């Protein structure tokens with residue numbers, strides 16, 4: 001038996017069930033919220049809203065969500081823990097740092113940033129912070145991280161992005177906890193993940209989800225990444241601003257047709273509340289919600305040649321295998 005940590009404690013990976021590999025409960029900017037709290041409003045009302053939404057996800061057949069909300073996205077585990085106690089769905093939480101450019105200021109004069117001044121190699125405190133979140137739990141809650149997370153977007157491999165990426169790779173090698181990386185397939189940043197994390201740091205690509213792979217329709221590029229051994233995160237269904245429902249779904253169908261259902265996971269990158277988006281804009285994203293895949297994507301692809309078995313592979317078997325490890 002293999003176990004994975006959730007916000008309610010360890011669960012058998014055989015019990016993960018139908019799993020959405022990239023959904024947030026909340027995405028927040030804590031220092032803005034602390035100083036301008038009227039946007040967030042009443043804490044109890046937000047928690048109650050999250051409980052209702054997550055119960056509805058469970059009713060749709062989903063049994064687990066992986067919430068890759070880390071430093072830079074407003075992670076606050078006491079709130080997630082309280083919500084997890086009131087819902088049936090499993091919530092797997094993550095550790096890591098989310099940035100497209102610099103490491104957070106907290107790290108600017110710590111660890112390797114001091115190498116030159118001190119004339120010696122200083123280990124990165126990020127690595128210990130991530131490992132502690134995985135082995136001892138997060139901020140005294142007892143909740144342990146089940147996933148590592150970093151990001152590389154269109155700015156590419158900045159020094160801050162590279163620093164976080166290497167720290168995540170080292171924490172993975174120390175713990176075996178798998179990794180999800182926010183990538184930007186339009187500029188093929190998955191290839192930089194391969195160079196830094198796999199070729200140089202030694203991470204097995206099968207332990208990495210290349211998140212947001214479904215943001216491109218370039219199936220040849222996706223095939224190249226899958227052939228390198230990565231899991232592809234087709235994990236932004238419903239965010240149809242720069243693309244369309246059909247473009248995302250047809251890309252999934254084509255990758256299944258090419259034989260990659262055993263290397264894809266499905267999700268929506270949705271949340272109960274994200275303070276990055278003007279609430280008025282949400283009206284233009286009606287499909288960006290937790291049940292869009294079950295309600296709309298699955299029926300669409302089933303009608304166009306994808307089998308129920310292949311759906312189950314992507315929603316059940318690949319997540320379980322990913323957390324089981326080698």
Ligand SMILES: [Zn+2]
Pocket residue numbers: 022024068269
């Ligand atoms: Zn996300």
